[in-house]
Amino acid sequence: xxxxxxxxxxxxxxxxxxxxxDANKPCITLxxxxxxxxxxxxxxxxxxxxxxxxxxxxxxxxxxxxxxxxFCEMGPIMVIYPEKIFYTKIKPEDVPEIISQTIMExxxxxxxxxxxxxxxxxxxxxxEIPFYKNQMRLVLGPNGSIDPKSxxxxxxxxxxxxxxxxxxxMTPEQVVEEVKKSKLRGRGGAGFPAGIKWxxxxxxxxxxxxxLVNADEGDPGAYMDGGLxxxxxxxxxxxxxxxxYATGSHxxxxxxxxxxxxxxxNVHIAIKQAEEYGLLGKNILGSGFDLxxxxxxxxxxxxxxxxxxxxxxxxxxxxxxxxxxxxxxxxGLWNRPSVLNNVxxxxxxxxxxxxxxxxxxxxxxxxxxxxxxxSLVGNITNTGLVEVPMGTTLRDIIYKIGGGIPGGKxxxxxxxxxxxxxxxxxxxxxxxxxxxELKKSGSMMGSGGMVVMDEDTCMVDVVxxxxxxxxxxxxxxxxxxxxxxxxxxxxxxxxxxxKGKEGDIELLEELAALAGNVALCGLGKGAPSPFLSTxxxxxxxxxxxxxxxxxxxxxxxxxxx
Amino acid sequence: xxxxxxxxxxxxxxxxxxxxxxxxxxxxxxxxxMEALERVAERLQVPLTRIQQVATFYKAFSLVPKGRHTxxxxxxxxxxxxxxxxxxxxxxxxxxxxxxxxxxDLKFSLEKVSCPGCCALGPYVEIDGKTQELTTPAEMxxxxxxxx
Numbered sequence: 001x002x003x004x005x006x007x008x009x010x011x012x013x014x015x016x017x018x019x020x021x022d023a024n025k026p027c028i029t030l031x032x033x034x035x036x037x038x039x040x041x042x043x044x045x046x047x048x049x050x051x052x053x054x055x056x057x058x059x060x061x062x063x064x065x066x067x068x069x070x071f072c073e074m075g076p077i078m079v080i081y082p083e084k085i086f087y088t089k090i091k092p093e094d095v096p097e098i099i100s101q102t103i104m105e106x107x108x109x110x111x112x113x114x115x116x117x118x119x120x121x122x123x124x125x126x127x128e129i130p131f132y133k134n135q136m137r138l139v140l141g142p143n144g145s146i147d148p149k150s151x152x153x154x155x156x157x158x159x160x161x162x163x164x165x166x167x168x169x170m171t172p173e174q175v176v177e178e179v180k181k182s183k184l185r186g187r188g189g190a191g192f193p194a195g196i197k198w199x200x201x202x203x204x205x206x207x208x209x210x211x212l213v214n215a216d217e218g219d220p221g222a223y224m225d226g227g228l229x230x231x232x233x234x235x236x237x238x239x240x241x242x243x244x245y246a247t248g249s250h251x252x253x254x255x256x257x258x259x260x261x262x263x264x265x266n267v268h269i270a271i272k273q274a275e276e277y278g279l280l281g282k283n284i285l286g287s288g289f290d291l292x293x294x295x296x297x298x299x300x301x302x303x304x305x306x307x308x309x310x311x312x313x314x315x316x317x318x319x320x321x322x323x324x325x326x327x328x329x330x331x332g333l334w335n336r337p338s339v340l341n342n343v344x345x346x347x348x349x350x351x352x353x354x355x356x357x358x359x360x361x362x363x364x365x366x367x368x369x370x371x372x373x374x375s376l377v378g379n380i381t382n383t384g385l386v387e388v389p390m391g392t393t394l395r396d397i398i399y400k401i402g403g404g405i406p407g408g409k410x411x412x413x414x415x416x417x418x419x420x421x422x423x424x425x426x427x428x429x430x431x432x433x434x435x436x437e438l439k440k441s442g443s444m445m446g447s448g449g450m451v452v453m454d455e456d457t458c459m460v461d462v463v464x465x466x467x468x469x470x471x472x473x474x475x476x477x478x479x480x481x482x483x484x485x486x487x488x489x490x491x492x493x494x495x496x497x498x499k500g501k502e503g504d505i506e507l508l509e510e511l512a513a514l515a516g517n518v519a520l521c522g523l524g525k526g527a528p529s530p531f532l533s534t535x536x537x538x539x540x541x542x543x544x545x546x547x548x549x550x551x552x553x554x555x556x557x558x559x560x561x
Numbered sequence: 562x563x564x565x566x567x568x569x570x571x572x573x574x575x576x577x578x579x580x581x582x583x584x585x586x587x588x589x590x591x592x593x594x595m596e597a598l599e600r601v602a603e604r605l606q607v608p609l610t611r612i613q614q615v616a617t618f619y620k621a622f623s624l625v626p627k628g629r630h631t632x633x634x635x636x637x638x639x640x641x642x643x644x645x646x647x648x649x650x651x652x653x654x655x656x657x658x659x660x661x662x663x664x665x666d667l668k669f670s671l672e673k674v675s676c677p678g679c680c681a682l683g684p685y686v687e688i689d690g691k692t693q694e695l696t697t698p699a700e701m702x703x704x705x706x707x708x709x
Contacts, residue, residue: 034677034678034679035678035679035680035681035682038679038682038685038687038692039682039692072679072680072681072682073681075681217678218675219638219676220636220637220638220639220641220675220676221637221638221639221640221641221642221676221680222676223676223678223679223680226678227678258584258621259674259676259677259678260677260678296580296581297580297581297584298619299580299583299584299587299619299620299621299622300619300620300621300622301618301619301620302675313580314577315577316575316576316577316578316579316580316581316607316615317579317611317615318614318615318618318619319618319619375639375680377638377639377642377680377681377683378638378639378642378643378680379642379643383639383680383681383683384681415638418638449638451638451639451642452642453642454642457642462641465638465641466638469675475618
């Protein structure tokens with residue numbers, strides 16, 4: 001690969017890549033994201049490669065192993081372009097038929113099509129499937145059509161054009177202004193306006209500054225950041241380079257949890273390719289701007305998703321948070337100004353630059369702009385990654401896109417925001433998702449986990465589950481978190497075992513208020529949220545456990561029925 | 562020990578790479594023997610106490626030998642909602658291990674993990690990184706017998 005020395009050369013390269021591609025040529029894309037990978041998409045891929053050669057189609061059909069298509073419930077997923085024929089649950093033995101029938105003779109194989117569970121109708125094309133039809137896939141969209149290991153694929157869909165625009169037409173101040181105007185808020189949980197964070201770091205005194213990607217997606221049951229990094233790492237990298245230019249940083253880090261080996265691998269490849277093309281390193285595209293980017297793997301600690309803990313971890317120490325009197329934009333990594341944003345936040349940046357802040361700001365609600373990716377999981381028919389404009393109601397996400405609750409069960413609650421979030425009952429389903437709307441309801445946006453629970457789930461047991469998780473993940477530095485959560489867990493465990501006493505709820509409330517107010521970091525401050533939200537909406541379950549020694553969901557095993 | 566040196570060299574002997582160095586050793590060796598930690602301390606010029614602190618803080622590290630096969634049972638929220646605790650009970654019964662334990666002949670280690678991101682397949686179990694299909698306890702016991 002030759003190094004590209006100017007924006008003009010990049011455009012030439014883009015043209016030459018596009019000239020070799022024919023939009024009408026059949027192209028098989030196979031989802032190779034983590035879930036599909038775990039359900040044998042690797043074997044399917046080998047079969048496709050062999051079968052293309054065997055049936056004499058080399059050169060006549062393209063084959064691309066893509067990242068997560070989002071509809072994980074139906075994996076491994078195959079989409080055949082240009083028609084966008086959508087096949088589900090592909091097995092290796094289906095491959096010869098797909099090649100001979102669909103590719104060569106343009107015939108649809110009925111049994112591999114998606115069947116709408118409501119109407120029993122078979123749907124042929126991807127955009128017509130309710131799961132996709134009701135989404136707005138601005139960030140996730142390219143995942144399904146590009147090979148994440150190929151920078152050329154990313155360039156072919158207009159990749160790095162936002163970087164070119166920034167380097168040739170905008171000053172760093174203008175970039176910050178544009179991001180501020182777009183009202184993009186952090187997608188990691190806190191929802192802090194990204195532009196204001198960037199401005200602070202730009203103005204912060206110091207010669208050495210850092211830009212960091214938070215990919216320590218510790219929230220159990222959420223995998224949108226993993227899906228993005230696996231499927232489209234260059235979009236995150238492009239956002240990061242733009243952010244570095246805007247804030248005056250020359251060094252960047254990806255902090256990726258080691259449980260996502262595929263994301264780690266694809267990001268390494270993306271960085272290497274960008275370096276070879278001259279999109280990273282010294283004098284990027286001849287602009288005089290330098291940036292080096294490194295990858296740091298997390299070693300398994302939920303608390304490292306917290307900004308200070310993450311930075312301490314990159315420094316090679318145990319990931320413990322620090323008191324946040326001074327923000328990381330002034331004293332972060334190695335006590336230098338640092339901008340830390342979530343994976344999804346970074347990958348929104350190229351969109352904003354390309355299409356403009358005004359375009360971006362018209363999507364979403366008054367205070368929450370753009371789209372949000374949710375990881376829709378649990379007792380739901382269509383498990384997967386879902387991207388919707390802010391302001392979509394929970395009901396639309398769960399029923400229109402998610403297809404409702406499987407097995408004829410009744411909906412009980414939806415948990416958003418992970419271990420620091422809360423559970424919302426059925427009468428809250430018309431709530432529009434947004435940072436402030438969710439916060440007001442007693443839950444939170446968090447990074448986008450959305451766990452649906454059916455009538456068989458005991459809400460007291462859910463709280464016990466989260467407290468158990470957090471007891472194990474508390475770093476132990478501050479007492480309210482370390483001891484407070486442990487005591488809460490003890491009381492809740494007693495309640496689920498039929499040993500609850502009068503006064504337990506009040507004691508829990510007292511502990512919750514203490515930890516929520518004085519814990520050092522977000523882990524401890526957020527820990528009481530699942531308890532407080534379930535107490536608000538499902539108080540009767542606590543009372544049934546304590547007074548009647550009865551679990552209404554028939555889930556706590558040691559209760560009398 | 563040579564391999565430990567190679568890993569340290571790859572990370573240019575930087576003290577800030579401590580977590581990365583330990584992670585590389587853990588990935589290859591499945592646990593962190595004391596000799597390796599001493600070597601890391603010497604080469605990176607980091608006190609052994611700091612290394613112990615790091616090695617016990619992060620869940621990825623183990624200071625005791627692990628089994629030849631690792632059974633990971635996902636207990637993330639999505640799998641929890643789909644009954645992961647019953648699956649964990651079954652795997653504990655079948656192996657006679659509690660989560661975090663390894664058997665005496667170093668055959669199996671049983672671990673609880675929180676979300677490798679395969680929520681659509683939940684409740685999710687993997688053995689040596691490969692998805693294990695969930696079956697009845699009797700069939701699962703047969704499947705486990707195939708591991709050496």
